[in-house]
Amino acid sequence: QQQVKQSPQSLIVQKGGISIINCAYENTAFDYFPWYQQFPGKGPALLIAIRPDVSEKKEGRFTISFNKSAKQFSLHIMDSQPGDSATYFCAASPYNNNDMRFGAGTRLTVKP
Amino acid sequence: DVKVTQSSRYLVKRTGEKVFLECVQDMDHENMFWYRQDPGLGLRLIYFSYDVKMKEKGDIPEGYSVSREKKERFSLILESASTNQTSMYLCASSSGLAASTDTQYFGPGTRLTVL
Numbered sequence: 001q002q003q004v005k006q007s008p009q010s011l012i013v014q015k016g017g018i019s020i021i022n023c024a025y026e027n028t029a030f031d032y033f034p035w036y037q038q039f040p041g042k043g044p045a046l047l048i049a050i051r052p053d054v055s056e057k058k059e060g061r062f063t064i065s066f067n068k069s070a071k072q073f074s075l076h077i078m079d080s081q082p083g084d085s086a087t088y089f090c091a092a093s094p095y096n097n098n099d100m101r102f103g104a105g106t107r108l109t110v111k112p
Numbered sequence: 113d114v115k116v117t118q119s120s121r122y123l124v125k126r127t128g129e130k131v132f133l134e135c136v137q138d139m140d141h142e143n144m145f146w147y148r149q150d151p152g153l154g155l156r157l158i159y160f161s162y163d164v165k166m167k168e169k170g171d172i173p174e175g176y177s178v179s180r181e182k183k184e185r186f187s188l189i190l191e192s193a194s195t196n197q198t199s200m201y202l203c204a205s206s207s208g209l210a211a212s213t214d215t216q217y218f219g220p221g222t223r224l225t226v227l
Contacts, residue, residue, distance in 0.1 A: 002154070009152070034215075043116070043202055043218030044155070089154055098143060098162065099170070100216065102154040 003027055004092050006103025013110050019077040021106045023090035026071065030092035030101075035064065035075050038087045038105075047088070048075070080110045115139070116219035118203050124225045131190040133222050135203030142207060144186035145170075145216065146178060149200040161186055193226045200224075 005024045013019045023033075034049035050057045050064040050073065057064045063076040077084055087107050093100040119134035137144065143162050147155040147170075157170030159178040167178050175197060179187045186205075190197055201222045208214025 004154075006154070036218075041220065043204070043220050045218065046215045049215075091155075098145070098160050098168070099157065101171075102147075102156070104152050104154040 002104060003101040004090060004103040006090050006106060008106060009104065010107045011109070013080045013108065015080065015082060015110055015112050017080050017110075019080045019084070019108055019110070020074055021088055021090070021108070022072065022074045023092075023103050024070075024072045025092050025101075027092070027094070027101075028071070029094040031095045032093050033064070033066065033073050034091050034100075035062075036089045036091060036102075038089065040086075044089055077108075080108075082110045082112050084108060085110050116203055116205055116217050118201075118219040118222050120222050121220065122223050122225075124227065125190075125193050126227055127194060129190075129193050129226075131193045131224065131226075133188040133190075133201055133203075133224070135186045135188070135205075135219055136184055137186075137203075137205040137217070138184065139205065139207065139217070140183065141205035141217075142183075143205060143214075143216075144180065145204040145206075146176075146186065146188045147202045147204065148172070149202055149221070155202065158188065193224075195226050198224060198226045 036044035037047040038044040061078045066073045090103040145160040146158045161180040177189045203219040204216040206214045206216045
């Protein structure tokens with residue numbers, strides 16, 4: 001069973017719209033929450049990551065929102081572009097531990 | 113630029129064959145990982161290694177073994193391939209003490225089909 005639950009499985013957004021992908025976890029030992037972006041034929045690449053001491057982190061058009069009490073975190077892509085079309089994975093790992101747990105992935109399509 | 117390379121992009125093997133998947137990283141990273149990626153399941157950790165000749169089981173080690181004789185190279189071995197091992201295999205490396213300390217850099221993946 002997956003320790004990190006990700007939704008939706010797929011998402012279609014118009015160019016310029018906001019893409020929102022959600023993840024939830026149970027293990028309170030998790031304290032590092034990265035998002036990875038994967039284009040077809042490529043391996044995943046780190047997009048943005050957050051630690052639970054902050055509730056939000058923004059890098060350009062990408063924002064992670066983190067709700068520690070609800071054990072949920074989400075990725076928001078503002079002004080979505082066709083070049084953002086990719087599969088996005090959320091992940092979580094405990095401190096000082098190599099055991100990273102990934103969500104099932106969300107295939108994002110941004111229509112021009 | 114960190115580079116993680118995998119020996120094959122596509123591989124087709126028969127049931128019962130011994131299969132070797134090779135991964136090489138060029139950034140002197142201590143940690144190396146093997147994942148398999150399946151639709152609807154995301155990435156699942158098979159094994160990782162935090163030093164030469166050291167290895168730890170991940171989430172799904174059954175049916176797999178690994179070898180790390182040199183720091184830059186991490187091999188995944190399927191002793192007797194089965195059809196349920198048909199999957200995309202991803203190798204990654206990182207330099208930190210733990211996944212929570214440093215970024216994992218992924219290779220392009222090997223799509224293995226077992227007939």
